[in-house]
Amino acid sequence: MRIILRRISAGAAALAAAGLFVAWAGIIDIRASTGHWRVTDWFLHWVMRSSVRTAALGGHAPRFTAAMLPLAAGHYETGCAGCHGSPAMPRPAMVENMLPPPPDLQHVTATWNDAQLFEIVKHGVRYTGMPAWPTLERDDEVWAMVAFLREYPSLDQAAYQRLAGFSATGSPEFTTIVKSCEGCHSSPGLNETSLIPRLTDQSETYLRDSLEAYAAGKRPSGVMKVALSRTSSEDRKKLADHFANQSAATETGRASEKSARGKALAERGDRTRGIAACAACHDAAGVNEAYPRLAGQPIPYLENQLGLFRSGNRGGGAYAAVMTRAAAGLSDDDIHALAAYYGALPLD
Ligand code: HEC
Ligand code: HEC
Ligand code: HEC
Incomplete structure (x- = not known):
């Protein structure tokens, strides 16, 4: 019995050493430029969706009101559009090559329920560049953002700009x-x-x-x-x-x-x-x-x-x-x- 245990722990130590050696040798590819394999992409997104689904269990959205929209839209313009784009501005060229690239939210919010969107916007997504909300002490602003994201797919450029409180063309002078x-x-x-x-x-x-x-x-x-x-x-x-x-x-x-x-x-x-x-x-x-x-x-x-x-x-x-x-x-x-x-x- 003792011999078997000793063999198992020796095996585990060898495995850990081999793992460290592989990492040290620099052959693990961390380049974003070539993208993931299709199956890795699918797996990572599946893990992300499962994790959000479990974390959001039991979450209850407050009643959404129109008053929530302007502050969230204004924040979206300064805090989110730079990665996700908006009806007034396509996604900047630089972020298209992030891995994963931030999706166009007009097309994906329908695949999440309110509590799940809350979970993502409040806590962000590790290893992807999707940041957590700047303050974790209060939830009301995050819910306002969820209310906005619910309206977001139906907004055209004019409606978006009205909500976000800027009237120019969106592009610089x-x-x-x-x-x-x-x-x-x-x-x-x-x-x-x-x-x-x-x-x-x-x-x-x-x-x-x-x-x-x-x-x-x-x-x-x-x-x-x-x-x-x-x-x-x-x-x-x-x-x-x-x-x-x-x-x-x-x-x-x-x-x-x-x-x-x-x-x-x-x-x-x-x-x-x-x-x-x-x-x-x-x-x-x-x-x-x-x-x-x-x-x-x-x-x-x-x-x-x-x-x-x-x-x-x-x-x-x-x-x-x-x-x-x-x-x-x-x-x-x-x-x-x-x-x-x-x-x-x-x-x-
Ligand atoms: C630095 C870039 C960046 C900023 C800023 C950013 N995001 Fe993201 N966001 C991402 C990336 C990258 C993903 C993809 C995560 C994934 O697929 O696992 C993402 C994913 C999401 C998703 C999930 C979409 C899906 O179906 O995968 C939502 C919702 C979202 N972001 C909302 C927001 C909101 C709201 C803001 C502003 C408060 C914001 N994001 C700011 C990079 C960003
Ligand atoms: C049949 C016509 C033709 C001939 C012959 C030709 N070029 Fe050009 N060249 C072009 C065109 C058209 C472009 C512009 C391509 C574009 O950017 O659309 C160009 C672009 C260039 C540029 C880039 C300029 C810039 O501002 O970026 C250089 C340098 C150049 N040519 C040098 C040469 C030299 C040196 C030769 C001789 C060995 C030569 N070309 C022969 C048609 C020609
Ligand atoms: C960070 C520096 C930088 C900025 C800012 C920049 N450019 Fe360029 N531009 C370059 C470089 C470098 C090239 C040569 C790229 C190549 O190899 O094709 C270039 C090439 C060009 C060319 C091609 C010229 C030719 O002879 O073929 C045009 C036109 C041009 N830029 C216009 C603009 C305009 C308009 C803006 C402002 C919106 C701008 N650039 C901003 C660095 C810059």
Whole structure:
């Protein structure tokens, strides 16, 4: 008997040591980017639903009144919409990649009863980012939120904004948006070492196409997707117009030996290697408005974009495929030379 017990405890200790070893070796995947397996997703959500169901047993909702709604709606706007979105604002791009992503509550509240919603809103959900209510001492505010969540699926943008007590469009003022863009895109941050492009002197068509491509995920950039996440397509049209109608005296990079080689390649291409002349599409009179100007862009930005086109990861507007083809045969040296040439090219 004693031997069996000793064997069992030795086995348990070995198991614990093996478990610790696996954790220490760093092979447990904690990356949110790849998501869970379908079965893990299902299991975790099942555990969450079961736990909420049991914790909410015996809970009784007070009578809901209309007076509860405005304070809850106002709190929803500041405390919940940033993760769950609202009729006035889609879920911000950043939270879509949380694991799990916060659901659109207009579609899920019907699957819970009042006591269960109370349980979730008051206590939050561990390991998911869903926070507990800021104070646990009183329940009345939490019940007001439950009353609001019951109304929530039937609210359109106007009704939501009336309840939440704000009348603007929900998105920030246009001048505030422009300032946020300039924080990255205007002079002090932009010099010959920059990875950020200049927006001025670019056609309105190209700017608008680019903004729509970022917003729709057709030109992948986490930075630009988040920068645009609180803009409507109307805002983006105005932004394209705003920046296209400015011209800035930007300093251009210095001409170098490299740029002589770049100039030849840009103007004539290289038939033997199947490289088209860039000048057929860029910085020449009468070319398609959807083709960007390259003159005076920061050299590292140009290099980076050419690398992205070459590897097929740049994306863009309706004509991006022609550029992907144009970049396919470029060598690293070609890219350095072409970027040096266009970066040093004066604007006009
Ligand atoms: C930091 C982000 C974040 C904030 C802020 C947040 N939530 Fe959540 N919420 C989540 C996440 C993530 C889940 C998903 C949990 C899960 O599926 O297990 C969730 C789930 C929920 C659910 C359950 C929905 C379902 O069917 O899975 C409700 C109800 C809810 N939140 C209400 C609220 C309310 C009300 C507020 C504001 C007081 C709020 N949340 C604030 C992230 C957030
Ligand atoms: C945090 C810095 C940052 C902010 C804020 C920002 N941008 Fe950008 N923007 C970038 C970077 C970096 C790129 C290059 C991304 C890429 O590789 O495609 C870029 C690219 C662009 C392009 C493509 C230009 C071209 O030549 O292809 C446009 C248009 C643009 N941004 C407009 C805007 C507007 C409008 C705003 C304000 C709503 C804004 N950006 C806010 C950093 C920023
Ligand atoms: C057949 C026309 C065509 C040719 C030839 C061409 N391009 Fe392009 N290029 C485009 C188009 C169209 C885009 C814009 C893609 C988009 O974002 O929608 C573009 C975009 C670019 C960009 C990105 C600019 C920015 O602001 O993000 C760079 C850099 C560039 N081209 C460099 C070159 C170079 C260097 C060559 C020569 C090797 C070249 N292109 C040849 C059509 C062309």
